[in-house]
Amino acid sequence: MAVLKVIEVLSNSEKSWEDATKKAVKHASKSVKNIRSVYVQDQSASVKDDEVVDFRVNLKITFEVK
Numbered sequence: 001m002a003v004l005k006v007i008e009v010l011s012n013s014e015k016s017w018e019d020a021t022k023k024a025v026k027h028a029s030k031s032v033k034n035i036r037s038v039y040v041q042d043q044s045a046s047v048k049d050d051e052v053v054d055f056r057v058n059l060k061i062t063f064e065v066k
Contacts, residue, residue, distance in 0.1 A: 003065045012056045017043050020057045034064040
């Protein structure tokens with residue numbers, strides 16, 4: 001039987017929500033091992049001078065506890 005844990009992570013990117021998600025998983029994997037899945041809970045963006053300047057994601061990362 002596997003034991004799984006879920007953590008909440010926030011990330012941002014100037015490119016896209018997809019890039020913000022990839023950055024979050026890459027950064028989390030430096031200290032969290034056995035990542036199994038990621039769930040994008042929320043997306044938002046910052047706007048400056050009528051332009052989107054920053055994409056933000058709120059993720060839930062699931063990993064197996066050994």
